[in-house]
Amino acid sequence: MFLVKVIIIAVLSFILTLFLPWYGVAIAAFITGLVFSNKPGNNFLAGFFGVGLFWLAYALFLDIRNQHILSSKIATLFSENIGTEITTGVLIMVTTFLGALLGALSCMAGAMIMDDGSRMRRRRAIKRGNYKLKLN
Amino acid sequence: MAKKLIGILVAIIVIVLIYFLNKPLGTTPALGMFLSPTHGFWKSTSNTETRNQSIEIKCVKGNATVVYDEIGVPHIFADNEEDLMYAQGYVEAKDRLWQMEFQMYAAAGRLTELVGEKALPLDRFSRRIGLVRAAKNSLEEVNRNPISKMIIESFTAGVNAYIHQLKKSEIPVEYKLIGYTPEDWTPLKCALLMKYMAKDLTYYDTDVENTNALHKFGEEAYKKMYPDFPFGLDPIIPKETKWNFKSVDSFSLKTSTANKNNQAVLYKNPYKQFYSNPNYGSNNWCINGSKTASGKPILCGDPHLGLNLPSIWYEVQLSCPGLNVYGVTIPGAPGVIIGHNDSIAWSVTNSERDVINNYSVEYDAKKTSYKLGNEFVPFEYDEEIYKIKDGKDFKEKIKITKIGAVVYDENFGEQDDKKHLATYWRAEEPSNDLMAFYYLNKAKNHQDYLNALNYYACPGQNFIYADASNNIAIRQQGNFMLRTNYGDGSFITPLANVDILKLKARIPNEQNPYILNPTRNFCASANQNPVDENYPYYTNGHYENYRNRVINDVLTNASNYTWKDMAKLHNNNLSLMAKESLPTILSYLNNTGDDAMSKKIISTLKSWNYYADANSEAPTFFYKLGEEIQKVTYDEMDNKASYRIPESYNTANLLVNDPKFILFDIHNTDTVETAKEVVNIAFKNTVAFFTELTKPSTRMKQSANEAETAAKKDALVWQHYKNTTITHLARLKAFSVSDVNIGGYHNIVNACSDLWGPSWRMIVDFTDGKPQCYGVYPGGQSGNPASLGFTEFIEKWAKGEYFKLHFYANKAEAQKGISKK
Numbered sequence: 004m005f006l007v008k009v010i011i012i013a014v015l016s017f018i019l020t021l022f023l024p025w026y027g028v029a030i031a032a033f034i035t036g037l038v039f040s041n042k043p044g045n046n047f048l049a050g051f052f053g054v055g056l057f058w059l060a061y062a063l064f065l066d067i068r069n070q071h072i073l074s075s076k077i078a079t080l081f082s083e084n085i086g087t088e089i090t091t092g093v094l095i096m097v098t099t100f101l102g103a104l105l106g107a108l109s110c111m112a113g114a115m116i117m118d119d120g121s122r123m124r125r126r127r128a129i130k131r132g133n134y135k136l137k138l139n
Numbered sequence: 140m141a142k143k144l145i146g147i148l149v150a151i152i153v154i155v156l157i158y159f160l161n162k163p164l165g166t167t168p169a170l171g172m173f174l175s176p177t178h179g180f181w182k183s184t185s186n187t188e189t190r191n192q193s194i195e196i197k198c199v200k201g202n203a204t205v206v207y208d209e210i211g212v213p214h215i216f217a218d219n220e221e222d223l224m225y226a227q228g229y230v231e232a233k234d235r236l237w238q239m240e241f242q243m244y245a246a247a248g249r250l251t252e253l254v255g256e257k258a259l260p261l262d263r264f265s266r267r268i269g270l271v272r273a274a275k276n277s278l279e280e281v282n283r284n285p286i287s288k289m290i291i292e293s294f295t296a297g298v299n300a301y302i303h304q305l306k307k308s309e310i311p312v313e314y315k316l317i318g319y320t321p322e323d324w325t326p327l328k329c330a331l332l333m334k335y336m337a338k339d340l341t342y343y344d345t346d347v348e349n350t351n352a353l354h355k356f357g358e359e360a361y362k363k364m365y366p367d368f369p370f371g372l373d374p375i376i377p378k379e380t381k382w383n384f385k386s387v388d389s390f391s392l393k394t395s396t397a398n399k400n401n402q403a404v405l406y407k408n409p410y411k412q413f414y415s416n417p418n419y420g421s422n423n424w425c426i427n428g429s430k431t432a433s434g435k436p437i438l439c440g441d442p443h444l445g446l447n448l449p450s451i452w453y454e455v456q457l458s459c460p461g462l463n464v465y466g467v468t469i470p471g472a473p474g475v476i477i478g479h480n481d482s483i484a485w486s487v488t489n490s491e492r493d494v495i496n497n498y499s500v501e502y503d504a505k506k507t508s509y510k511l512g513n514e515f516v517p518f519e520y521d522e523e524i525y526k527i528k529d530g531k532d533f534k535e536k537i538k539i540t541k542i543g544a545v546v547y548d549e550n551f552g553e554q555d556d557k558k559h560l561a562t563y564w565r566a567e568e569p570s571n572d573l574m575a576f577y578y579l580n581k582a583k584n585h586q587d588y589l590n591a592l593n594y595y596a597c598p599g600q601n602f603i604y605a606d607a608s609n610n611i612a613i614r615q616q617g618n619f620m621l622r623t624n625y626g627d628g629s630f631i632t633p634l635a636n637v638d639i640l641k642l643k644a645r646i647p648n649e650q651n652p653y654i655l656n657p658t659r660n661f662c663a664s665a666n667q668n669p670v671d672e673n674y675p676y677y678t679n680g681h682y683e684n685y686r687n688r689v690i691n692d693v694l695t696n697a698s699n700y701t702w703k704d705m706a707k708l709h710n711n712n713l714s715l716m717a718k719e720s721l722p723t724i725l726s727y728l729n730n731t732g733d734d735a736m737s738k739k740i741i742s743t744l745k746s747w748n749y750y751a752d753a754n755s756e757a758p759t760f761f762y763k764l765g766e767e768i769q770k771v772t773y774d775e776m777d778n779k780a781s782y783r784i785p786e787s788y789n790t791a792n793l794l795v796n797d798p799k800f801i802l803f804d805i806h807n808t809d810t811v812e813t814a815k816e817v818v819n820i821a822f823k824n825t826v827a828f829f830t831e832l833t834k835p836s837t838r839m840k841q842s843a844n845e846a847e848t849a850a851k852k853d854a855l856v857w858q859h860y861k862n863t864t865i866t867h868l869a870r871l872k873a874f875s876v877s878d879v880n881i882g883g884y885h886n887i888v889n890a891c892s893d894l895w896g897p898s899w900r901m902i903v904d905f906t907d908g909k910p911q912c913y914g915v916y917p918g919g920q921s922g923n924p925a926s927l928g929f930t931e932f933i934e935k936w937a938k939g940e941y942f943k944l945h946f947y948a949n950k951a952e953a954q955k956g957i958s959k960k
Contacts, residue, residue: 025175058176065181073924112152113150
């Protein structure tokens with residue numbers, strides 16, 4: 004279930020950012036949280052990995068395709084501005100972490116807002132064995 | 140319920156976080172956007188250069204085929220001119236969009252929209268001198284001619300077609316860094332680009348400084364410091380050439396009116412830093428078959444401009460029925476500016492003629508009108524609004540007279556009403572320069588070339604010409620003022636005295652300096668005086684006097700030359716200034732110190748061969764010493780008013796031939812100094828400077844590695860001392876290339892200085908009847924910093940090597956050409 008959620012967040016992030024601004028990833032994570040709400044911690048991690056992995060993979064893909072030409076220039080630019088030397092690897096890490104953090108918080112927020120306790124009750128019911136699937 | 144509240148709280152935190160990550164802070168871009176792989180800089184790697192590939196572009200009437208060769212030069216083939224221009228606009232935008240737009244922000248005085256308040260003085264200067272006013276005048280002229288209207292509109296449509304299909308997430312990284320998006324291109328921007336170049340090449344005026352110098356130093360000294368014709372005069376049109384026409388105006392050139400301005404005031408030039416670089420210039424030359432191994436002519440050119448990334452030049456081949464041309468253009472300009480076709484080749488150098496007059500303004504009591512002739516004429520006003528990034532709009536009303544704007548007034552740099560200056564700039568006169576290039580691109584022979592040039596007005600250029608039938612020629616072309624007396628246009632005069640009809644009158648095109656097939660079998664120009672005293676008009680300007688003599692000397696002795704000899708001349712590092720003045724300077728030195736640095740400098744200079752090579756130390760010492768000599772000599776030029784340091788060749792000449800010249804005397808001493816004392820003081824200063832520079836700093840002890848780098852980059856080696864830097868247009872160090880391994884300097888044929896130099900080296904060899912072009916420029920075809928090609932040509936350029944360029948007869952040949960690779 005956790006893995007599915009991670010994948011859904013990643014895929015939804017990709018789709019939404021095709022036409023939404025960059026923060027479409029936060030919306031993707033938030034919606035997923037709303038729909039599959041359960042424990043906040045679980046959602047936090049799902050958002051973290053969902054968006055984080057998407058950004059990591061996408062940045063890596065673009066950067067390798069570009070043979071690190073632009074990223075190394077941007078790394079130099081940032082180094083000059085902040086006064087410490089940073090590398091392309093640091094840029095990738097910062098990018099990934101930023102996406103991951105946004106995804107994590109958004110997904111958790113979604114889950115917490117939606118969670119009216121029904122899921123927990125259902126889960127307990129399943130455990131006790133007196134939960135019946137509604138079939139038409 | 141508590142959980143829900145926490146959830147809402149977290150959501151709010153996320154929204155706030157996104158808000159801040161989506162907002163640029165000062166010069167830092169919106170970090171969330173900038174770092175996101177879907178919209179940030181990572182994504183700006185999507186539109187890099189195209190190579191060895193043929194693409195189709197859907198144009199207005201049909202398709203155009205663009206064949207990109209192995210260095211990324213597009214060879215465009217279309218069925219008609221409309222589609223050709225459309226496709227050129229498209230490919231220029233594809234490779235250079237950000238540069239095209241950024242230049243236009245600068246030209247239109249809109250930089251404040253991108254970088255905020257700090258650009259306001261520059262923007263106000265640009266708007267006051269009237270770049271946009273000039274462009275609007277030209278656009279009217281362009282629109283009156285159906286051909287130029289077609290060119291400019293098709294080109295614009297092509298640029299916009301590219302912009303409209305470009306995904307916002309994939310725009311060049313500079314847009315994302317600065318935080319804006321591309322706007323539509325317009326025909327006005329094409330016109331504005333020409334005026335931007337006119338500003339770059341003509342907006343250097345010294346009326347203020349001349350007036351002050353004349354007032355302060357007197358006429359005799361003035362003439363020695365700023366002679367109209369320098370020593371060793373070697374003009375573009377050989378001396379003693381007879382002019383077989385009558386000048387338009389009946390006048391006597393011998394009347395001296397240097398003292399035209401009797402106002403005993405010293406003027407200021409408060410925004411001189413925004414003037415163009417007076418050192419920008421160029422070389423061009425050609426030799427005919429009697430001097431080449433092949434018996435066919437060779438033509439060369441190398442414009443010296445600011446060295447920037449993306450480069451100012453962009454290579455392109457344009458081909459459609461009736462036209463096939465190869466060369467370079469400036470991104471944003473349709474057609475080819477320097478290049479060749481099947482029959483002819485041409486290149487340009489700056490004329491350096493003075494096309495600006497400054498006038499003092501006399502107001503009425505209310506300051507709403509100005510005196511012209513015997514009456515007061517009310518001002519018109521330009522209302523300008525400057526949008527400022529992160530700030531409130533700035534508004535101002537600029538006073539406009541019949542000859543141009545009041546540039547310096549109480550709102551801009553000059554509180555004293557008597558010193559307000561109205562400026563007449565020739566570039567504001569309507570012109571359709573585009574047509575000159577249109578016809579040059581198609582020219583088949585010498586007559587076509589002359590006809591084409593008649594359209595050309597500003598910035599005045601020396602158009603050099605060679606053709607497959609072994610003709611060579613050069614003409615200085617521009618819309619030049621009819622100056623009838625020595626000193627005309629060199630000083631501030633009262634606006635009240637202006638005769639507008641005469642001011643706007645011009646020297647007829649056929650009377651511009653021109654020569655066809657000279658007996659010396661070569662033509663050449665290097666920003667020197669165009670003519671000698673026999674020419675019946677006054678041709679003031681700021682001319683060079685070393686490069687021309689080196690080039691003419693080499694070409695006079697040339698025989699059996701091939702393109703490789705021409706390449707050598709392009710890269711010639713001989714400092715004629717050193718050759719002519721250094722022996723005297725050394726002879727003036729006495730009692731120099733016993734310290735290691737003094738000895739080192741003297742022995743290095745004594746054994747110097749006068750070549751400013753990259754790995755040599757002598758040029759470092761020589762040019763620093765020269766700088767110090769000027770500083771010591773012109774100590775009279777204080778900060779109370781604006782002055783101009785005389786051309787270095789004049790100082791060098793005075794130093795050698797007139798050592799007792801009054802300016803050598805140091806102002807605040809009781810003794811009388813001559814050139815000899817000046818040189819000795821300057822030498823001491825130079826020694827002190829280099830002793831300080833090479834003193835091991837505490838920083839060097841930090842690590843062995845750092846000490847090693849410091850040692851490697853020896854500060855005294857010419858390359859490192861000069862530090863040729865190819866600067867990114869937005870001044871981003873990370874996108875620039877510095878410490879380029881190249882020699883030369885200003886006043887040297889290889890005019891490679893710190894921030895400007897040979898911006899495109901071209902050699903066109905007609906050896907096989909068909910022109911073969913060799914060329915290189917310090918940059919790369921793609922202006923995208925994410926491209927491998929962004930800085931690709933720099934190394935070859937620095938080494939003095941060239942690309943053998945492809946000039947394809949037709950589409951099939953071009954496509955075959957790339958399939959071989």
